[in-house]
Amino acid sequence: MSGSGISGSLLTRIALLVVVVVFFQIGVVSEVPVFGVVVDLSPLVVAFVGLLCGSTVGAATGFAVGLLVDLALVQTLGVTSLIFTLIGYWCGRLRELRDPQATLTPLLVGAAAAAAALVGYSLMEFLLGVDAPVSLELLRQILLGVVVDTIVALPMWAIVRRSLEPGLPDDPRRRRRRAYTTGGLSPLSRA
């Protein structure tokens, strides 16, 4: 699925998930620092939607989440959208090209998405000429941010998958893989 087979049900589910996660992030998660940093759920949601739904949906979700975050937090419009669009697209391409099935895939994708978001945001702010001294502490904060986001990546993956799976079209590749593992359609089982 690269965008053509998107059902209304899936779109509604993604929209609901995005709104709930962004407001939960701002209202609750941001209030609870872990190791001195705040867990950021928004890049994880974008990455996992991309990983489940493909590059086009991932990129569009990234843009929407970024816009919502920038609007809600009165930040410079477009910065988060740009970064999240690329994250969503990249995760979607990962699924389309390699379709990784390992249990640790969400963990690694989550870590990569968090790192991309934090580093990308810092680079953008440097490029836009932030008028404040930048300390080495920034590096520590980025590393800690990646660590705490990685910790919550697996539960977040479970939530995103459970929320979107009923709306996802049945993927022939996954169906075939399931069939092989249960012995149903395997050519070996016929012999």
Added chain:
Amino acid sequence: MYDKTVRRRRAVLALLVVLSLILLTAYFGEAPGGGGLHSMQRGFLTVVSPIQEGANKALKPVRDLFGWFGDTLHAKSQRNELLKQNDKLRKEVVAEKADEHGYHELLALYRLDQLSLNDYRPVTATVVDKSPNLWYSTVWVDKGTSSGVQQNDPVINEEGLVGKVAQAAPDGAVIDLITDSEVGVSSRINGTRATGVVQPKVGDPNDLVLQYLPANTSVSRGEYVVTSGTISSPDDSLYPPGLLIGQVSSVDEESGYTSVNVHPLADLHNLNVVQVLTDARGSKPASLGSLATSLPSSGQTGTGENGQLATTGTGE
């Protein structure tokens, strides 16, 4: 068929990236507080602030639970530190009481008309949300223009300066904390005339830096940094003089200037209630603020010492 899918996928990506860049460019091109995109942000704030407030109330028990664990862990170390501070402050109060009497006599003698906290109308507001971003330190409060809150109004709590109002909607406002990369506060070391600008250290949410102090300024660890009651650019907030900002944690001597690391006194991670210092129309802060904005920027003309545009008499 495959080519068509690839082309469409790339077209969508290009479109979204271009759209983001257009938004970014247009947002930067607009004057802060004016323009379509800033108005859109304010409109969004107006629509979602009641929802945020409701969600905040509903989710308060969850936040309190997490907060309780954190607070308990820090309580013991804080208690010991506060006991030491209390001893030191008691001695200082006794010494300064004597000075205060003479100071008021001198003020009356010279009829100095100072800007003070009493010239503002404080509006108490509850913090409803916080920004999770490393680069933006912002919080939402539940009071807005309907309560008299305006853009650039100073925000304090019982510990000291918290920040200033970045955007105000009828039922809510966004506060830029003093650790936000866009905030700079004209300040001085308490008890001296040396003024500088307190700025955040990006990436270090627990630290501020007081820059542009004259090189010969004598500063020692533990001294308090307070607002100077001046502004360094027309977009600044006119903070009342003498508001506590933080305590000096270390001093760096740089070429031509002294740079001082400052630990903020207000616990910006656990803000629950703040006060927005609003200025009623025709009040002294309002008239001083409008006077300051009508003057050319500090880089264009000869201004006072350290480039401040408006001074309110800090009464050294």
